[in-house]
Amino acid sequence: MIALLLRDLRLAVRAGGGFGLGLAFFLIVTVLVPFAVGPQSALLSSIAPGVLWLGALLACLLSLDRLLALDWEDGSLDLLATAPLPLEAAVTIKALAHWITTGLPLVLVAPVLGVLLNLPGPGYLWLVVSLAAGTPALSVIGTFGAALTVGLKRGGLLLSLLVLPLYVPTLIFGAEVARRGALGMETLTPLLMLAGISAGALALLPFASAAVLRVNLR
Amino acid sequence: MAECAFFRAAQSGMRVVMDLTVSDLTIARGGVPVLAGLSFVLEPGHALILRGPNGIGKTTLLRTIAGLQPPVSGQITGAQDRIAYAAHADGIKPTLSVVENLRFWARVFGAGGIQPALEAFDLTTLSERAAGSLSAGQKRRLGLARLLVTGRPIWVLDEPTVSLDTRAVAMFADAVRAHLAWGGSALIATHIDLGLEAGVLDVTPFKASLAPAAGANAFDEAFL
């Protein structure tokens, strides 16, 4: 299992792995928002939590179609499916690798981008906490979507269409935590729901992803 | 993890005695049966060459035996967790070096060192090169070297000699011979003569008739 994780991380940082693309995308989205809505700091600081969450979500989405497609094309998935490692574990590891290379950097960079959007003081902590609790769910759900569309020639757009509705609860609770945190309100309820979604998705979705992957491999 | 190790030990103990048995197998591609009523036994230490025209269903048969797709009917025994499968796609990552590629598969399969595999396919001098910079034949050799690091007793190979030159084909034949001598077995779909002492199974007579198979779910006869 560790071997697979290490390989995926190594592939991500080598040339052509696409590491950092998500971050760059996140940065650009955040920079473009003030151009679109105007430079008033009051407006920016009120929409900052939502914009940062949406940017993080889109950055996550952007990298999903490479998550399994490359392994599918070069036959690695066939070989992994015949390996002693259960496919459920393999997809969990791949989701974890996706989170480490995409979700985690987003969590770390978000506060810096918060400055650009005048995020209010107490908001930084809650932004980081909510992204840390929510991005694992984004990776796991995204892996399911990637497993569904892995056999398709142009699956990228379909992948977005399938995954975005599944992202709704995570986005709502995640952005709610960040928003309430920025306003200095109580954040426990949405945070618990967010963590619950992440934990539930992590516990159950790998089975669906592996089942779907087996169907696609046959 | 401890459990895994136990199973592996039990497996290697059984390696010498378990045959790969295929009985009355019917397989389908895209829902249409291609081969039917196929039976054979592959004993340890033996190789079996599959022959038949293109499109007859050799690849489908090998994928079914490797457990990648379910058979329509019939039984496969002795295949569970004992197969190393290799097909047209080698699962080689171009940005990783030869050694990194091999070591990854060795660790996934929990098997030993990669040095013998490198030597058997004359990859030692290439070991630090990125796999993406290898020629087609060299990549193919790397893909076949992977078989050695899996430690699995049954090799299921789909056209393993594509893009290999005569020297590399000889290397491959030697590797198969060594594998058989060790007590392994091999099921190979190929069109060229490998110079192995192996049984030959021509699958052409097992071509599925167009009438719906008797074993198929009678409910769905309208679809067959």
Place this chain on the structure above:
Amino acid sequence: MMPDLGKYTDTVLTAYAASILLLALLVALSLWRGRRMRIEMEQLEARTRRNG
């Protein structure tokens, strides 16, 4: 004949028109595709029988 819908005439009529249009569209598309598939299958089955 027409009931007096008061100031909401447009609202109610639009809702009815839109809904009935959508339903009609769905039924029409279903019937169109159904008919095409039926004809195609009959042709194909006839051809299969002829060829044995």
Place this chain on the structure above:
Amino acid sequence: MSQIEKNSSLWSYANPRKFLATTERVMPFLWGAALVCLVVGLVWGFFFTPDDYRQGSTVKIIYLHVPSALMAINAWMMMLVASLIWLVRRHHVSALAARAAGPVGAVMTLIALVTGAIWGQPMWGTWWAWDPRLTSFLILFLFYLGYMALWAAIDDPDTAADLTAVLCLVGSVFAVLSRYAVNFWNQGLHQGASLSMDAKENVDDVFYLPLLVCIAGFVLLFIALVFYRTGTEIRARRIRALLARERAGA
């Protein structure tokens, strides 16, 4: 128990030929009943019911909005059950019925959304409000779109059936989650139940009877459409199989 035993022959309708033969016989009655119920219910509702004292004549929209909203959810439930049957018992007709129900459910959702928005214009003063109910239906509509798109994108029918069935299962869980999330996110623009179209206490008997007839009409129309469309899918599948055999024979 004996009733269940007797009904176990229900599975025989999983035979495509049997399904086609049986539905062929009941189709005219289904279409007829659906049409009669819809015409009676809608005409009754439109021409012969009084206006509501708060909502005025817009209350007439409930004869479309409530039944379509009901069927939007029921269609998804039916797809879920059919998907489970396919995954467990591998009856192709079941998978095809789920596929057939998809677009019907999507149109029902669309009708519920459109009538809701049109009703909201004079009531809320805006076409679209991010009201929890409307929002949930919008999300449901996206789920329908994804489900249909996945069916359309995959060539092999069994693979498509498997993948869409799993998507339907996972989607159901997330649709319920979204419903709660949306409720949490916006407690609602609804000024209490009094101005809602869905609240029971708002519906007098005068409105209730024609509404029941309309609901019956929508249910019958749904069944008729799903039966008919399933038949179409069975034929499409058969065409595919015949062509594949022809190609294999040639």
